[in-house]
Amino acid sequence: MDLRFSAEELAFRDELRAFIRDNLPADIRDKLRLGYAAEKEDTVRWQRILNKRNWAAYLWPQEWGGPGWTPIQRMIFLEENQLANAPDMQVFNITMIGPVLIQFGTDEQKQRFLPRAANVDDWWCQGFSEPGAGSDLAALKTAARRVGDEYVVNGQKIWTSTAHMADWCFCLVRTDPNAPKRQMGISFLLIDMKTPGITVRPIISIDGTHHLNEVFFDDVRVPVSMRVGEENKGWDVAKYLLGNERTGIARIGRSKERLQSAKDKAREVMQNGRPLIDDPIFRQRLAQFEVDIKALDITNLRVISAHDKNKGSGRPDPLTSVLKIKGTELLQSTTEMVMDVGGPLSMPDWAAELQALSNEPELGPAWPAETTRSYLMLRAASIYGGTNEIMKNIVSKAVLGL
Amino acid sequence: MDFEFTEEQRLLRESLDRLLGDSYAFAKRKTYLAEPGGFSRAMWAQYAEMGLLGLPFAEADGGFGGGGIETMVVMEALGRVIALEPYLATVVLAGTALKLAGSAAQKAALIPQIVDGSLRLAVAHGERQARYDLNDVITTATRSGSGWRLDGSKSVVTHGDSADRLIVSARVSGERHDADGIGLFLVDPQASGVARRAYPMRDGTHAADIALSGVDAEALGEPGAGLPVIERVVEAGIAATSAEAVGAMETMLNMTVEYMKTRVQFGKPIGENQALQHRATEMMIAMEQGRSLAMLAAVMVEDENAAQRRHDLSTTKVGVGQAARFVSQNAVQLHGGIGMTDEYAVGHYFRRCMVIEHSFGDTAYHLAKLAAQIA
Numbered sequence: 001m002d003l004r005f006s007a008e009e010l011a012f013r014d015e016l017r018a019f020i021r022d023n024l025p026a027d028i029r030d031k032l033r034l035g036y037a038a039e040k041e042d043t044v045r046w047q048r049i050l051n052k053r054n055w056a057a058y059l060w061p062q063e064w065g066g067p068g069w070t071p072i073q074r075m076i077f078l079e080e081n082q083l084a085n086a087p088d089m090q091v092f093n094i095t096m097i098g099p100v101l102i103q104f105g106t107d108e109q110k111q112r113f114l115p116r117a118a119n120v121d122d123w124w125c126q127g128f129s130e131p132g133a134g135s136d137l138a139a140l141k142t143a144a145r146r147v148g149d150e151y152v153v154n155g156q157k158i159w160t161s162t163a164h165m166a167d168w169c170f171c172l173v174r175t176d177p178n179a180p181k182r183q184m185g186i187s188f189l190l191i192d193m194k195t196p197g198i199t200v201r202p203i204i205s206i207d208g209t210h211h212l213n214e215v216f217f218d219d220v221r222v223p224v225s226m227r228v229g230e231e232n233k234g235w236d237v238a239k240y241l242l243g244n245e246r247t248g249i250a251r252i253g254r255s256k257e258r259l260q261s262a263k264d265k266a267r268e269v270m271q272n273g274r275p276l277i278d279d280p281i282f283r284q285r286l287a288q289f290e291v292d293i294k295a296l297d298i299t300n301l302r303v304i305s306a307h308d309k310n311k312g313s314g315r316p317d318p319l320t321s322v323l324k325i326k327g328t329e330l331l332q333s334t335t336e337m338v339m340d341v342g343g344p345l346s347m348p349d350w351a352a353e354l355q356a357l358s359n360e361p362e363l364g365p366a367w368p369a370e371t372t373r374s375y376l377m378l379r380a381a382s383i384y385g386g387t388n389e390i391m392k393n394i395v396s397k398a399v400l401g402l
Numbered sequence: 403m404d405f406e407f408t409e410e411q412r413l414l415r416e417s418l419d420r421l422l423g424d425s426y427a428f429a430k431r432k433t434y435l436a437e438p439g440g441f442s443r444a445m446w447a448q449y450a451e452m453g454l455l456g457l458p459f460a461e462a463d464g465g466f467g468g469g470g471i472e473t474m475v476v477m478e479a480l481g482r483v484i485a486l487e488p489y490l491a492t493v494v495l496a497g498t499a500l501k502l503a504g505s506a507a508q509k510a511a512l513i514p515q516i517v518d519g520s521l522r523l524a525v526a527h528g529e530r531q532a533r534y535d536l537n538d539v540i541t542t543a544t545r546s547g548s549g550w551r552l553d554g555s556k557s558v559v560t561h562g563d564s565a566d567r568l569i570v571s572a573r574v575s576g577e578r579h580d581a582d583g584i585g586l587f588l589v590d591p592q593a594s595g596v597a598r599r600a601y602p603m604r605d606g607t608h609a610a611d612i613a614l615s616g617v618d619a620e621a622l623g624e625p626g627a628g629l630p631v632i633e634r635v636v637e638a639g640i641a642a643t644s645a646e647a648v649g650a651m652e653t654m655l656n657m658t659v660e661y662m663k664t665r666v667q668f669g670k671p672i673g674e675n676q677a678l679q680h681r682a683t684e685m686m687i688a689m690e691q692g693r694s695l696a697m698l699a700a701v702m703v704e705d706e707n708a709a710q711r712r713h714d715l716s717t718t719k720v721g722v723g724q725a726a727r728f729v730s731q732n733a734v735q736l737h738g739g740i741g742m743t744d745e746y747a748v749g750h751y752f753r754r755c756m757v758i759e760h761s762f763g764d765t766a767y768h769l770a771k772l773a774a775q776i777a
Contacts, residue, residue: 392680
């Protein structure tokens with residue numbers, strides 16, 4: 001047992017670190033450091049830079065335009081990317097539809113979609129949740145009726161992140177309403193968002209941004225060739241996808257960056273005539289995060305190492321759920337701490353005011369308001385990809401046998 | 403990066419689990435508790451036979467050249483059954499002091515006796531006024547002929563009641579809190595001037611307060627330069643008891659889950675209640691996070707980078723302490739009334755974890771250390 005990186009792993013990390021330092025556009029880096037979210041244009045610009053090296057599709061095999069990295073190399077890549085304040089990869093493209101097509105897609109689907117997904121020539125979104133199917137995903141009702149070599153889709157999806165900017169949507173639809181089990185009547189379809197009959201309506205979230213949407217399908221015609229996997233076997237595809245979604249979900253690099261950010265800002269912020277970082281209670285809060293992050297760091301490495309060993313066994317590691325639950329808790333609470341460092345300046349919602357050109361004296365720094373925005377947005381981290389409560393249900397059943 | 407055990411480590415774990423599984427059923431453990439010193443001499447002899455007692459010593463000194471990982475494997479196994487024998491006191495704590503400070507002659511005289519099971523030791527460092535501060539030593543050592551003479555008293559010495567030899571810290575120079583001027587000394591507890599008052603700890607293991615008045619002693623290492631050795635002894639104790647706590651957490655979680663499957667209330671097993679399922683899951687998460695840190699400690703405990711080693715050991719102490727407190731409190735809670743009884747095992751694990759948390763600096767002590775180190 002040796003928890004240190006090998007010389008090769010360190011060299012790999014240094015190579016990535018240097019590349020990111022030299023190639024991440026400064027405007028994007030500065031924007032994310034202030035707490036702003038990456039916009040579509042930022043994600044596309046950065047991902048295309050990485051894709052020139054075949055790094056963007058970081059968990060795909062070389063055959064399909066990925067780097068063919070080992071899990072430990074992927075982890076190092078994610079962490080370096082997050083620590084450098086670089087945008088995350090387009091998650092629907094890279095960790096969801098890409099691996100699904102590689103596993104279940106036809107050759108034609110792979111050739112048509114994979115290169116474009118890696119380069120974000122297509123922007124994908126995920127049509128899973130419905131008003132009546134949240135945690136209970138198998139309750140979904142959106143219907144796809146087979147007519148000749150097309151499906152006719154009717155129904156509604158909700159919480160569809162970035163649907164308003166998406167070119168394609170991968171959807172779970174019900175193809176057999178009479179299946180003996182709900183999970184057995186579902187299929188997985190790729191739907192062109194320009195198809196007639198699709199309406200996207202914005203949902204403004206508590207952070208004040210338009211990220212989420214409702215998507216309505218009204219007699220939307222989808223070629224049968226756009227089905228992934230067999231008809232009525234879409235649940236298997238979805239389970240595979242969710243398994244991937246939950247790996248890398250710990251985002252420990254981002255929590256580390258938030259912790260560092262809290263320290264940096266706390267040196268500037270004064271309280272009782274002294275820098276906040278000198279406050280012993282604040283320091284203990286920092287120290288507690290260091291302990292929790294260190295533990296999660298090693299848990300993450302244990303998962304990766306076990307994954308390396310059990311490759312192909314297909315059994316999900318019970319620790320993956322630990323990563324999701326603890327990872328999201330820490331990302332939320334480290335972000336919360338940066339917000340608290342902002343003090344009263346975390347209250348104003350003055351982004352528009354700050355960005356407007358004006359001769360008025362400066363109102364204040366942007367980072368507290370933007371941190372509050374990300375604090376608000378990150379409340380979703382313990383909800384998406386399976387709520388943390390659902391994760392606990394899974395652990396108690398699958399791991400503890402309760 | 404590598405999380406695999408070697409073949410030898412796997413075998414060590416398996417053979418130890420087999421031995422303990424056979425001989426440490428909870429009913430048997432109660433009989434060991436009733437023996438003199440509160441542990442089983444027969445088990446101690448078995449450990450010697452298995453080679454456990456020589457594990458961390460260099461092969462040149464008569465040991466088997468094991469490191470932090472091997473100690474982790476052993477302590478985790480001992481924690482699973484909350485074994486009572488003074489492995490921590492003799493092999494880990496006193497063994498570390500001997501390895502780091504002992505002369506060639508002292509090692510040659512003592513280590514073979516430890517390895518064959520005929521010599522048990524205890525480290526007597528803590529003093530009543532010191533709380534967890536390792537540099538707070540009042541007991542004095544003064545020169546006496548070719549040796550030393552000790553005066554003072556030592557508090558809560560784990561297994562100090564039954565140890566055949568004591569390793570005692572004492573001040574040869576300087577003031578109460580000075581880092582310099584502390585020495586380590588070998589003391590025969592039968593020597594004149596030694597008075598031991600024995601008592602059980604909350605977990606049933608034995609300890610003693612030891613009064614020393616004009617006791618003849620032999621220096622272990624350079625008198626006056628003992629604090630760095632004591633720090634390493636404490637770090638070894640943190641790494642070892644963290645692994646032990648992980649073993650204890652494993653058993654508590656298993657017992658709790660088993661109980662949740664069989665205990666029926668309102669016509670169904672209580673494990674069907676989601677509130678309880680989630681609590682059990684949170685126990686599992688805490689245990690695994692604790693295990694990750696126990697691994698960190700096992701790897702770091704012999705690292706030459708002192709600042710990083712200290713930091714990581716404090717990190718482990720905090721994280722494992724919090725995890726063990728959470729797991730043990732909820733193990734009792736989910737068991738309900740039966741968890742409160744002395745007759746049932748879970749309360750014994752609970753108490754062992756409580757004692758571990760308050761050894762070598764508690765959670766708040768190490769958290770404050772970490773907070774002070776933030777740059």
